[in-house]
Every structure is written in C-alpha cells, then in structure tokens.
Amino acid sequence: MTTAPPNPPAPSKRWTSRSIRRSRWFQPLFAVLLGLVVLAAMSLGGHATPGVIALGELVAFGVVLLLGGRSDTIRGLRGDGRDERFELNRLKAASVAGRVVILAVVIAWAREDSPLPGSRRHQCCLCLVTGCGGGSRSEKTSTQSASVPVTASTLGGSPLRRPAGSSSG
Amino acid sequence: VQNIVRHLRVSRGLSQAVLAEALSVSRQTINSIENNRYTPSLPLALAMGRFFQTSVEEIFNDNGTTEPSSS
Numbered sequence: 001m002t003t004a005p006p007n008p009p010a011p012s013k014r015w016t017s018r019s020i021r022r023s024r025w026f027q028p029l030f031a032v033l034l035g036l037v038v039l040a041a042m043s044l045g046g047h048a049t050p051g052v053i054a055l056g057e058l059v060a061f062g063v064v065l066l067l068g069g070r071s072d073t074i075r076g077l078r079g080d081g082r083d084e085r086f087e088l089n090r091l092k093a094a095s096v097a098g099r100v101v102i103l104a105v106v107i108a109w110a111r112e113d114s115p116l117p118g119s120r121r122h123q124c125c126l127c128l129v130t131g132c133g134g135g136s137r138s139e140k141t142s143t144q145s146a147s148v149p150v151t152a153s154t155l156g157g158s159p160l161r162r163p164a165g166s167s168s169g
Numbered sequence: 170v171q172n173i174v175r176h177l178r179v180s181r182g183l184s185q186a187v188l189a190e191a192l193s194v195s196r197q198t199i200n201s202i203e204n205n206r207y208t209p210s211l212p213l214a215l216a217m218g219r220f221f222q223t224s225v226e227e228i229f230n231d232n233g234t235t236e237p238s239s240s
Binding site: 072073075076081083085086 | 193194195196197198201207209210213
C-alpha cells in the first residue's frame, strides 16, 4: 500500500537575515546609513564638506538601486533579483575584495615605520606573496581534482548504495 | 559544456525573459547559459529538463570530456 507523500511544509513567513538582505529596501537604506556614518566620521575629523558629498553620492546610489528595478543588474545588486549566477559573481567579488583589503593592510603595515625588526618585514612580504597566490593555487587544485573522474570503480568497484533487497555478495 | 537551450527555447517560440521567469532566474543568466559563458547548477539544469520535458543529457553535452575512465 502506497501512501501519499506528506505535504511540504509551508514556507516560513518569518523575517530571516537572508530575506531582509534580499528585500528591495535593504541595499538603498544601507547605502544611506553608510553615508550617514561617513558623514559623522568625517565631521568628527573636521571634514564635514567631503562628508556631505559622500552622503550625497551614497544617497544617489541608493536612489538608483531603489528606482532602477527594470534592470537585471540593478535587481541583482539590490538583492531581490539575485539568482545563482549572481550569487557566484558575488562570491567571486567578495573574494577579490577581501584579497585587496588584505593586500592593502599588509602593504600599509610593511611601509609603516613600525618598530618591527627586518625579519618581520620579510615574513610580511611572504604573507603577501602567499596571500596573493593562495586563490590561484586552490583553484588549480580544485580543477585538478575535478578532472579526475570519480567512478564506481575508483571507489572500490562497488556502488555507494545498493538497492534495497539486493545481497551484498 | 555545450548546450541546446537556445534551440529548445526558439523552437517553442519563447523569449529569454519568459524562460527566465519560468525558471526563476534572470534573463542575463539564460543569455549566459545559451552563449556557454555560464554552466548552470544541477538544480537549474534539472529544472530546465523538466521545463523542456527532456533529459539533462540531451540539453547539455560535455563532448565526452568528463567521461569516466576505465582505469
């Protein structure tokens, strides 16, 4: 006797961090908030005029995001039109941005007149080189592992799962 | 990985936008797939197979580059 599969659970209507980030209002509001933070920081530093300019630019960016809903690119940037390809691009962009930040921090640290001895500077340069090369090495490794076919024979000649009722021999 | 998504779509008289909406992806993604600039994920490939009522292997062809070896 076969039983009908249970109904899938109804999608949750809770606000999750993912749903919030994918709403059309999140990125524009975040841009405005960032602009206010920049304005506050620059005002504290005595540069209020550039802070106002930065706020204006970020508000304009937010308005473009909010009103440019017909473009797939803007919908993807905004979050509500983000699909798997855009997510992949976002991950790549985050990886590149992270590497650039690390590079900038390491270069700034190496150039600074720090009290570190010269050997630490060499370590710093080593970090810089390995940090830059790390991504390409891992990509090569993943390509190499992907090119090796994984078959039933390479897994010991037996399928991972046997159908129910079949004897294992 | 080559594919015949464009052929299947045009033969059914669909636009990229309609196909994209049916598969819940952007039109740019469909365009990238048709021009072999992006290989879709397995769920999206399966969704395409269901949409076109054909198998994934008929839509996507890797020209034997990922053929399992006998060794």
